[in-house]
Amino acid sequence: MKQFNVIIAIALMGLSQMALASVKVTVNGMVCSFCAQGIEKSISKMDETKAVFVDLKNKVVVVEAKEGKTLNEKLISEEIKDSGYDVVKIETISQTVAQFRAQQKDKK
Ligand SMILES: [Cu+2]
Secondary structure (H helix, E strand, O other): OHHHHHHHHHHHHHHHHHHOOEEEEEEEOOOOHHHHHHHHHHHHOOOOEEEEEEEOOOOEEEEEEOOOOOOOHHHHHHHHHHOOOEEEEEEEEOOOHHHHHHHHHHHO
């Protein structure tokens, strides 16, 4: 039974990663809402971006891809660096921007 659950968990993980790919970027140097706005604006301009969420408190930028599109992590990272911030870490998460937002709210 335990093994069975593990298989289901792995299958679900695979599914969610296929269905929704968001990129979570940890950024250093964002201090105010102007920083957040600037980053949000420049990443929103990208063709494959569906939604952007900048979390100043946790210093993360979450970018969600449009359906069927793949986010260009390198481009996102460069865009943030060009705006004058440091990219500490970039990773793929299986949440949408809306889900990530909701999760941050729950933490408070
Ligand atoms: Cu600022």
